[in-house]
Amino acid sequence: MLFREGEPVNGIYFVNAGKVKVHKHWGEEKELIVRFAKEGDIVGHRGVGSEMVYPVSATALETVDLCFIDLAFFQATLKVNHELLHALMMFYASELQESEKNMRNLVHMPVKGRIAHALLALLKKFGTNEEGYINMTLSRQDLASYTGTTYETAFRIMSELIQEDIIAISGKYIAVKDPARLEILEAEAG
Amino acid sequence: MLFREGEPVNGIYFVNAGKVKVHKHWGEEKELIVRFAKEGDIVGHRGVGSEMVYPVSATALETVDLCFIDLAFFQATLKVNHELLHALMMFYASELQESEKNMRNLVHMPVKGRIAHALLALLKKFGTNEEGYINMTLSRQDLASYTGTTYETAFRIMSELIQEDIIAISGKYIAVKDPARLEILEAEAG
DNA sequence: CGCGCAGTTGATCTTCGTCAAAATGTGTGG
DNA sequence: CCACACATTTTGACGAAGATCAACTGCGCG
Numbered sequence: 298m299l300f301r302e303g304e305p306v307n308g309i310y311f312v313n314a315g316k317v318k319v320h321k322h323w324g325e326e327k328e329l330i331v332r333f334a335k336e337g338d339i340v341g342h343r344g345v346g347s348e349m350v351y352p353v354s355a356t357a358l359e360t361v362d363l364c365f366i367d368l369a370f371f372q373a374t375l376k377v378n379h380e381l382l383h384a385l386m387m388f389y390a391s392e393l394q395e396s397e398k399n400m401r402n403l404v405h406m407p408v409k410g411r412i413a414h415a416l417l418a419l420l421k422k423f424g425t426n427e428e429g430y431i432n433m434t435l436s437r438q439d440l441a442s443y444t445g446t447t448y449e450t451a452f453r454i455m456s457e458l459i460q461e462d463i464i465a466i467s468g469k470y471i472a473v474k475d476p477a478r479l480e481i482l483e484a485e486a487g
Numbered sequence: 488m489l490f491r492e493g494e495p496v497n498g499i500y501f502v503n504a505g506k507v508k509v510h511k512h513w514g515e516e517k518e519l520i521v522r523f524a525k526e527g528d529i530v531g532h533r534g535v536g537s538e539m540v541y542p543v544s545a546t547a548l549e550t551v552d553l554c555f556i557d558l559a560f561f562q563a564t565l566k567v568n569h570e571l572l573h574a575l576m577m578f579y580a581s582e583l584q585e586s587e588k589n590m591r592n593l594v595h596m597p598v599k600g601r602i603a604h605a606l607l608a609l610l611k612k613f614g615t616n617e618e619g620y621i622n623m624t625l626s627r628q629d630l631a632s633y634t635g636t637t638y639e640t641a642f643r644i645m646s647e648l649i650q651e652d653i654i655a656i657s658g659k660y661i662a663v664k665d666p667a668r669l670e671i672l673e674a675e676a677g
Numbered sequence: 678c679g680c681g682c683a684g685t686t687g688a689t690c691t692t693c694g695t696c697a698a699a700a701t702g703t704g705t706g707g
Numbered sequence: 708c709c710a711c712a713c714a715t716t717t718t719g720a721c722g723a724a725g726a727t728c729a730a731c732t733g734c735g736c737g
Contacts, residue, residue, distance in 0.1 A: 321587060323595040331587050343587075346580045352587065379569055386572060389579035390536045396586040397511060397521050397533075397542065403593050404635035405513040408693075437716090445594035447694055452717070598725070627684085637726060642685070 299340060299355040299363070306344030306351055308368045312336055315361030316433060319343070320442065321353050330443040331396075333358075333433075335423065342385070358434075403445050406483075411444040412454050413482035416464065420473050430470035489530060489545040489553070496534030496541055498558045502526055505551030506623060509533070510632065511543050520633040521586075523548075523623075525613065532575070548624075593635050596673075601634045602644050603672035606654065610663050620660035 299310055302322055317334040331353055334340050344351045375382045402411055416431075423432040435443075441451035458464045463479060465472045473479065489500055492512055507524040521543055524530045534541045565572045592601055606621075613622040625633075631641035648654045653669060655662045663669065 321591045323591055327595050329591045329594050331590070343580070343584060346577060346584060352584045375573070376569075379566075379572065382569065382572055382576060383565070386576040386579060387536060389576060389583055390533070393579055393583045393586060394533060394536060394538075394542045396583060396590060400521070400586060400590045400593060401511045401513055401519045403590060404519050405517050449695085449717090450693060453693095456717085639685090639727085640725060643725095646685090 299357065300344075300351050302351055302354045304351050306341070306349045306368060309339060309341040309344070309366050309371055310355075311364040311366065312338050312340060313362040313364055316358045317355050317361060318358055318439065319353050319355050328442050329445055330439060332392075333419070333422065333443075339388070342389075358439075408444065408446050408450055409454050409457070410482050410485055411446070412440070412451065412458070413479040415440065415444050416471070416473055417476065417479050417483065419471075420476070425472070426470075428467075428472070429474075430467060430472045434469040435471070436469075489547065490534075490541050492541055492544045494541050496531070496539045496558060499529060499531040499534070499556050499561055500545075501554040501556065502528050502530060503552040503554055505553075506548040507545050507551060508548055508629065509543050509545050518632050519635055520629060522582075523609070523612065523633075529578070532579075548629075598634065598636050598640055599644050599647070600672050600675055601636070602630070602641065602648070603669040605630065605634050606661070606663055607666065607669050607673065609661075610666070615662070616660075618657075618662070619664075620657060620662045624659040625661070626659075 299317065300306075312334050314336050317338075317340055318330050319332045319334060319340060320328045320330045322328050334355075340355050341351070343353055375385070402414060406414070419431055419433060419435070426432055437451050437455065438448050440455075441448045444451065446454075455464070455466070459466060461478070463473070463475045465474055489507065490496075502524050504526050507528075507530055508520050509522040509524060509530060510518045510520045512518050524545075530545050531541070533543055565575070592604060596604070609623060609625070610621055616622055627641050627645065628638050630645075631638045634641060636644075645654070645656070649656060651668070653663070653665045655664055
């Protein structure tokens with residue numbers, strides 16, 4: 298765990314290698330995964346703001362190689378490097394768009410559509426290995442948290458998708474066999 | 488309507504007076520209100536990004552007085568005025584935090600809690616007039632869209648809250664009589 | 678007086694979350 | 708190699724929250 302929701306912010310992280318999940322908690326048990334980060338991504342920038350407290354937690358999903366940047370240094374850099382400042386602003390803007398799209402989906406889409414959307418997003422973000430499996434291992438628990446459902450429901454939907462021959466599973470890896478059908482599920486009633 | 492989701496971005500708006508809702512659509516009928524803007528707020532900044540297309544719509548809730556800034560000019564200004572760039576970045580950061588908090592609430596909170604949260608947010612944002620009513624008229628339809636529910640459900644919950652003497656309604660205005668009880672509803676199971 | 682429309686309420690229906698049991702897997706020590 | 712404890716996955720049954728549909732109210736207006 299890189300940092301925990303509620304802790305004071307003292308810097309940001311660059312991910313050199315490995316995968317990280319960024320999540321928000323509700324009560325003891327429940328969580329919502331807000332984003333995944335892979336090599337090249339920033340983590341902890343959500344702490345920047347008036348409240349110097351992390352609004353989310355970040356935990357490594359595998360062994361990661363991180364670069365920690367002290368907050369004071371980072372902010373000083375921003376003051377000087379306007380390219381970076383601009384890039385960071387654009388990054389926030391796109392994350393905001395993404396977040397609000399997910400929000401709408403959460404409200405109006407049935408679980409199956411959300412899972413479809415999530416799988417496509419993961420496929421796009423992490424790509425596939427030679428055999429066509431998504432380059433990431435995701436426990437069903439995490440998939441559930443990412444789509445805002447429970448473990449059992451996520452499980453059932455995945456079973457359905459396998460029955461329908463839209464996806465396939467091998468060990469901890471998932472393959473999307475029929476992206477088009479997922480897109481249909483995603484778009485349904487939209 | 489200031490602009491519509493999907494249209495190309497050609498500038499941003501400053502609100503001098505009046506209230507605006509920013510919303511995202513799903514299908515023909517359904518929408519989700521993402522944010523309200525009042526005098527002093529920016530609208531249309533969500534269009535900034537790689538895709539030069541508005542990800543949301545904005546419509547005036549009453550007569551508004553706007554200041555339109557051409558996109559090219561705005562971006563040129565950002566290049567020069569680093570204070571502004573920095574402020575805008577911070578603004579995005581806080582909107583992102585807000586958005587993700589709402590996202591979690593949408594998933595884990597029951598409707599009643601979400602309405603409580605929404606009322607408190609509106610109270611905080613718009614304040615009250617002399618008689619204690621929130622300085623904003625909100626149709627139940629909009630309240631429903633804002634909390635991610637249907638008209639009927641929003642209506643029922645409001646009735647409950649009135650029964651419980653937590654809020655009061657006069658014409659189109661809403662008064663929060665017992666903020667503490669709303670906070671309890673908001674925090675429940677969190 | 679009748680029509681239309683927003684506000685209101687009631688009745689049902691679906692989806693999904695919850696709980697619990699069954700099946701299956703995994704490790705450990707004898 | 709087996710027996711046992713324990714964890715994880717899978718399936719089933721049930722219930723609750725809320726969406727949907729439809730009817731009813733009051734009210735303005737032609």
